[in-house]
Amino acid sequence: MKRRINQRGYYEIYMPNHPFCDLKGYVREHRLKMEEWLRVSNPSHPAFININGMLYIHRGWVIHHKNHDKLDNRIANLEIYSNEDHSRGHSIERWQAYNDTTEERKKIANDINRETISSESE
Secondary structure (H helix, E strand, O other): OOEEEOOOOOEEEEOOOOOOOOOOOEEEHHHHHHHHHHHHHOOOOOOEEEEOOEEEEOOOEEEEEOOOOOOOOOHHHEEEEEHHHHHHHHHHHHHHHHOOOOHHHHHHHHHHHHHHHHHHOO
């Protein structure tokens, strides 16, 4: 199994036969972990699309790291959202952080904002 860390800091697994792999044949590991877990725990989840009898998470869904650590792919640290709900959640986080008076929270808000803009442009 080929595993690497991409330019955005996520683990990727080489799976050239996965329908949603990138042009070099890689899929983000956290998506694969959520796919595997949901197939067992909730095979009727609306994120799934059936391709040739196999369930895959559609591109319109985001796997979110609860603790914002892109390398922490434990299922307990992962949540699945529609693109719209994920963006809404980050907007609320940014608003709360900007309204906090501490400098550390403002720094966190700026980091979240940069990360969100970066991921939305993918």
